[in-house]
Amino acid sequence: MNSSKDIRIQLDRIAQIINRDFGVIDERENKIYYSGESNNAFNTITVPEELKNDIEDSDFLQKDGYSFFRYAGSDSTVYLYMKSRDNTENDRRLLELAALAYENKEQIQKSAVNHFYQSLLIDGPKSVNQSELTQYGIKGEHGYVVVNIYISSEDYISNSESSSITVLLKGIFSQFQTYKIVILNSQKYAVVFGINEEKDEYEQIIETSTTIRDTLASELMVDAYVSVGSLVARLTEISISYKDAETAREAGLVFGLDKECYVYDKMGIEKLIYGLPIRNCVSFLKETLGVEFLKDKNAKELLYTVKTFLYNNQNVSESARALYIHRNTLVYRLDKFNKLTNLDSTKFEEGMKIGIALMIMKYLEKKAPGELEFER
């Protein structure tokens, strides 16, 4: 049964009050609770399809001697059931009251769990004690990873919308067994995953994360940035994964990388440049391209041409096609760049320097535009 000790105590009380065998099943058919443990027939009951698929357009159903009630909470649905008695309306009321009592207790617990993970993500392992770790911790035999979701639409912060985001994230990640959705504030959400399969699970999490942005936009009309942190060994280290995910998003935005999902472990050279001191970046630019070139009014166009040339593996025809210019125009521009900077973009080492300089310029444009004051 997937319920905590507190909730089980609450459900035991409810079972005592209604004085019948009683059970709770979640929307993924997991038995959250059942009373009367020796009664096998009762324990193997499943939710009738009519109720699950809403065919009868009612939250209550009596079938095969049992009464079922569907309770749609703020971010999840549960099914409560018990042996039917003659009075249908009474059964319905009892199950509805039981659902409210269950929901109330569950909300308190959810809040405690959320607080536990919030502390673990932001304040680090010092903020939690062993009993909390045992009570709320999720299992990750092969490590843990954090996915951050940052809602960039600033006007999107009401409580009902916040729970919609949680419901949607649950829907997206429903194929994963071990995860917790943590609400950090109305704009920031984190999903902590326990990795339990040796192969592919981390990659699957990344792949699924790439669908979050588009799904949030199409279902809830909100824009979001999604980033995935690094894999860490222990639950107490998830603050590292969380911070890496934050860094991945910030660096991804600076460098204008693929916007669907920024993955810390797949950031490449951008991750390195993002960690460089601004002073070193400026010094490198001056040394490589020269201040005179950076002041030149044609610098921007020439840099764009050289960048396209490098990105097309220094192939003149491909680059000309990508720029929609004639190849002779491209060759002319590359020569001009060479004369102004003394850098030959056709040579590997010099091409590499230019490539790094281009990335540093992009970094400074966002992080410290004032440092590019030599630019016209």
Add this chain to the structure above:
Amino acid sequence: MASVVFKNIYKRYPGGVTAVNDFNLEVADKEFLVLVGPSGCGKSTTLRMVAGLEEVTSGELLIDGKLVNDIAPKDRDIAMVFQNYALYPHMSVFENMAFGLKLRKTPKGEIKKRVHEAARILEIEHLLDRSIKALSGGQKQRVALGRAIVREPKVFLMDEPLSNLDAKLRAQMRTEIIKLHQKLQTTVIYVTHDQVEAMTMGSRIVVMKDGYIQQVETPQRLYERPVNMFVAGFIGTPQMNFVNCRVEKINDDIFLRIGRWTIKLPEVKAKRLEEGGYIDKEVVMGIRSEHVHDEAMYLEAYKDSQIESTVEVLELLGAESLVYMMLEGHMFIAKIKPRHNIYVGDTMRFALDPNKIHVFDKDTENVITN
């Protein structure tokens, strides 16, 4: 159903990057408009501004005659379909299609009605109780479309919805979306980087580059009368052939000189070049590969516009063959009827259809002769 009007729309990001520049356009009610261009041209940003996911920096955006600049995305009565959509694996098709409506607290009866109607339009009614996991790629794509349809929006916004599909399914879904548009009779704004998708789907196409509209036209006119080298090169496969040449006047006729070859231009095109002061100046000639002919009747008809070159690569495509050759340092492609007696290394003579030649200004890259 609604029109969408862009009036002097700009999108500037902090740091000075301008993604969309002075965008002016009227998308008519029930129109299927395609925004096409290379990566970074501003097409997705434009679409996201219509959705309200990006703020408009300046200008006016009107949907159904109403200014929507400051209206929240969820209140704009639009629906979006994207490339990286997620279907909820533990839910049935019905639940997937109903999910968004449930989140918006739509009454249950209304949800049922809308989902069944969308499923009927998409011909997936028989799949409503099935698990998402049991569906084929095409069926999943229809469910994704269904989630947008159930909203019953005034405008559909689609951002590269077919990009993640394999070539066969993409072609199939193109047809499905066109049929869907005919059934729904709704305004659609569709973004793609794929010019084939744009040409086959759009009733009008907007070609964008560097945040600017390059040309807005119907597919056929865009193909036949591109306004500049970018549009000419971007639309059409293979890409239009471009060759540097010089304009020469011999007696009363105007020719384009390409090395030792001269191409005589028809009177109307010749007049444009002469009036534009291009005599003895360098220009760029553009011609599509299907207008480069090797058949006797064309060689006979266009005696004054012929070239000769050596076959470097030959691509046999079944219904046609592509002959790749070099012409004065430029790769030049002819699309000809398939023959068995052409080999790499052969010297071939071609006639260029002079009526189909485009001449572009070398500096501005704008067309001179259209």
